[in-house]
Amino acid sequence: MKRWEIEDWFHSFRVYLAWVKMVWLRHLQYRFNAFASSLGTLFWIFGTLITYRLIFNRVNTLAGWSWQQMLVLYGIYNLWWGLMNTFFNGGLKLADYVRQGGLDSVLLWPGKALFYASMKFEPVSVVHSLVGVIIFLFSLKTAAVEFRPGNFFLAAVLLLNSFLLAYFVSILFGVSSFWWVENRNFTEFFWLWETLAKYPSEFFADHKLLYWAVYSILPVVFIAVVPAEVILGKTRPMAILGAFLVTIFFGFLTQKVWSLGLKRYTGVSR
Amino acid sequence: MKKYWRIAKMALEEHLVYRLNIFLWRFRNVVFLFSLIAFWQAVFAGKGEIFGYQKQQLFTYVIGASILKALVFSSRVADLAGMIKSGEVVHKFLLKPWQVIGVFFSRDLAVKLTDIFFTLAEAFVLIKLMRLPIYWPEERETIWLFSLSCFxxxxxxxxxxxxxxxxxxxxxxxxxxxxLFGAIFLNFFAGAFFPLDILPRPLFQLINLTPFPYLVYFPLKIYLGQLKRGEIYQGIFLLSFWLVFFVLFTRWTWQKGLKNYSPWGG
Incomplete structure (x- = not known):
């Protein structure tokens, strides 16, 4: 990487920090909204947790996962979900930029166009991440997970990888608006991750098509399940390799589709 | 009446314009339902009964809840909030010779029609594909009472x-x-994800004091034949009470809101 490129990234990052500050101040204007959405998040997370607990009162394992193991998975999933929705799924915004003509001005800003178009900060989701951390720490205690630095480091790297994967996929969905004007359900489709990423892949073992899908075209297994397996000492080297390969593939695909889309784009200007 | 019929027809046409969009929306719903069934299959692995529900009853509940969600929850009323904020409500409703409630209900009917059509087709495919055991009530009266509660x-x-x-x-x-209220509370307390009676008794009784269980849970319990006649009539009475309450409260709030309202421009 050349020196000017590094400076360019630093500049973009400074712009991002200034923008985050602005978004935060705007967020504080609507306190009731912030309160209501935080309450909703807590309700959602603990509602699901209570349902799991009730079910585990009647069964010992779900598809081979015990209550404690499911708790580790659910903690990681919520941590991922909160941080992803706070910072990493800004690609979905691209659809609005394209539809409303705002992309023209983004393309003219000095710096990384794709970075600016996809930068995100969603203060509401910070609560989700914090609760995820709390559940995760609690689950480590409940599951009596042995602390192995190597495993924790690998799980952290895998989690970072899953943020990147979500970032690329969100851009892919957002960029689809270059071809399809009304792509609201492309972006809605992204939220399928919310549904599927919290389930161990063994849940789908009897359904070959879905089982294949969660490892390939809807690679949700690599989000929380694989990092949770590493922490629980159930490491599957092929799954870990798969996680990195899938992210590289989606990264490459995103860059290609973005370039193709830009060639096709005819601004509407605003 | 004719104008409301026209509005419903236009809403239906508008709803079906973007076909790829509809396909993706339905695909998402199918995968969601598929994953929910897979989850309950994992729960039922090697078990005949759980929470007092047999396999057949629980899968009927899950499929039934998805159908009732399409029938009851499909709505365009959320658009009204945006219209109030933007001032559109003035030239779209207040200055036109129609009732705002009638317009939105007509639009809702169109959305419900498409939703229910797709959901029934998807449920049929999933039942066949996953060989799900489904419960069919034998008594005609049960069907009537179920239909009335859905209505x-x-x-x-x-x-x-x-x-x-x-x-x-x-x-x-x-x-x-x-x-918070329309998505989170509603889905949980209406029993759209799981039957409410699996919850601890005090919590279940508390939820029963709200209008939410009458939207999904109550009709499905009638369908499954798990309620006694007296409980059904009592439930329908409470459902009617909540309905009258919300009709009156909505009318009152609308009038209060209009007095308070001052849109810009338009």
Whole structure:
């Protein structure tokens, strides 16, 4: 990487920090909204947790996962979900930029166009991440997970990888608006991750098509399940390799589709 | 009446314009339902009964809940909040010779029609594909009472949702209250994800004091034949009570809101 490129990234990052500050101040204007959405998040997370607990009162394992193991998975999933929705799924915004003509001005800003178009900060989701951390720490205690630095480091790297994967996929969905004007359900489709990423892949073992899908075209297994397996000492080297390969593939695909889309784009200007 | 029929027809056409969009939306719903069934299959692995529900009853509940969600929850009333904020409500409703409730209900009917059509088709495919055991009631009266409760539930949800949108008269940003009450509380307390009677007794009784269980849980319990005649009539009475309450409250709030309302431009 050349020196000017590094400076360019630093500049973009400074712009991002200034923008985050602005978004935060705007967020504080609507306190009731912030309160209501935080309450909703807590309700959602603990509602699901209570349902799991009730079910585990009647069964010992779900598809081979015990209550404690499911708790580790659910903690990681919520941590991922909160941080992803706070910072990493800004690609979905691209659809609005394209539809409303705002992309023209983004393309003219000095710096990384794709970075600016996809930068995100969603203060509401910070609560989700914090609760995820709390559940995760609690689950480590409940599951009596042995602390192995190597495993924790690998799980952290895998989690970072899953943020990147979500970032690329969100851009892919957002960029689809270059071809399809009304792509609201492309972006809605992204939220399928919310549904599927919290389930161990063994849940789908009897359904070959879905089982294949969660490892390939809807690679949700690599989000929380694989990092949770590493922490629980159930490491599957092929799954870990798969996680990195899938992210590289989606990264490459995103860059290609973005370039193709830009060639096709005819601004509407605003 | 003719004008409302026209509005429903236009809403239906508008709804079906973007076909790829519809395909993706339905695909998402299918995968969601598929994953929910897979989850309950994992719960039932090697078990004949759980929480007092046999396999057949529980899968009927899950499939039934998805059908009832399409029938009861499909709605365009959320748009009203945006229209109030933007001032559109003035030239679209207040200056036109029609009732705002009638217009939105007509639009809702169109959305419900498409939703229910797709959901029934998807449910049929999933039942066949996953060989799900489904319960069919034998008594004709059960079907009638189930239909009546669904019919009342549609209206109850409509007025509940309408009322939530009316908060836009007083609040700048209605997204969070709508999400909190209209999505989170509603889905959980209506029993859209799981039967409410699996919850601890005190919590279940508390939820029963709210109008939410009458939207999904109550009709499905009638369908499954798990309620006694007396319980059904009592439930229908309470459902009707909530409906009348929300109709009156919505009318009152609408009038109060209009007095308070001052849109810009238009």
């Amino acid at each position: 009342l539930a549609i209206f109850l949800f409509f007025f509940l949702s309408f009322l939530l949108s009316l908060t836009a008269f007083w609040v700048d940003n209605v997204w969070a209250p709508r999400w």
